Amino acid sequence: xxxxxxxxxxxxxxxxxxxxxxxxxxSVFSSLQWYRQEPGEGPVLLVTVxxxxxxxxxxxxxxxxxxxxxxxxxxxxxxxxxxTGLYLCADTDxxxxxxxxxxxxxx
Amino acid sequence: xxxxxxxxxxxIIEKRQSVAFWCNPISGxxxxxxxxQILGQGPKLLIQFQNxxxxxxxxxPKDRFSAERLKGVDSTLKIQPAKLEDSAVYLCASSPAxxxxxxxxxxxxxxxxxxx
Numbered sequence: 001x002x003x004x005x006x007x008x009x010x011x012x013x014x015x016x017x018x019x020x021x022x023x024x025x026x027s028v029f030s031s032l033q034w035y036r037q038e039p040g041e042g043p044v045l046l047v048t049v050x051x052x053x054x055x056x057x058x059x060x061x062x063x064x065x066x067x068x069x070x071x072x073x074x075x076x077x078x079x080x081x082x083x084t085g086l087y088l089c090a091d092t093d094x095x096x097x098x099x100x101x102x103x104x105x106x107x
Numbered sequence: 108x109x110x111x112x113x114x115x116x117x118x119i120i121e122k123r124q125s126v127a128f129w130c131n132p133i134s135g136x137x138x139x140x141x142x143x144q145i146l147g148q149g150p151k152l153l154i155q156f157q158n159x160x161x162x163x164x165x166x167x168p169k170d171r172f173s174a175e176r177l178k179g180v181d182s183t184l185k186i187q188p189a190k191l192e193d194s195a196v197y198l199c200a201s202s203p204a205x206x207x208x209x210x211x212x213x214x215x216x217x218x219x220x221x222x223x
Contacts, residue, residue: 006149040216041217042215044214095155097151098149099149
């Protein structure tokens with residue numbers, strides 16, 4: 001059974017700081033999605049990455065897919081309070097979600 | 108477009124009671140999913156429907172959980188009898204296609220179940 005481990009589990013930072021969260025798989029991803037979940041809501045898709053080594057940017061968010069397609073990272077530049085939430089990676093083929101990183105950005 | 112609708116929003120029951128959750132997916136979405144999200148964890152897939160047929164229910168505890176999607180539109184998830192460890196948020200999601208690679212999951216806001 002594929003396991004998706006995310007790190008760190010919790011992250012508490014101030015506005016303006018940069019951060020990186022990680023997603024590591026016990027097996028190769030077919031393709032990977034990142035979602036953000038705000039309290040009391042369902043997860044919302046941020047990005048899909050498919051090709052090993054792929055880098056995608058979404059405003060201040062940069063997503064990278066590892067060359068071997070077993071890991072991915074999400075980097076946020078100059079975090080804002082609106083970035084607060086639970087960040088989840090997911091394998092698109094097996095519909096498995098990671099353990100999540102809970103981010104709190106303070107003003 | 109209207110999003111995925113779920114009800115109730117919250118439910119508190121005692122252990123050994125039964126409970127049912129309802130989901131109405133986005134119009135035209137053939138694929139419907141139920142996920143269980145325990146506090147502090149990522150969502151865990153319980154069951155996937157394609158129209159009114161079950162695609163994957165391998166992680167559904169079938170001794171107590173059941174789900175149906177009779178007309179290929181809305182769906183209900185039932186727990187009978189409930190256990191303390193069933194306390195979680197139950198998320199419904201839909202997508203237009205059976206694979207989410209190019210048709211991502213659209214989630215509802217979930218039903219928060221507390222079993223006392």
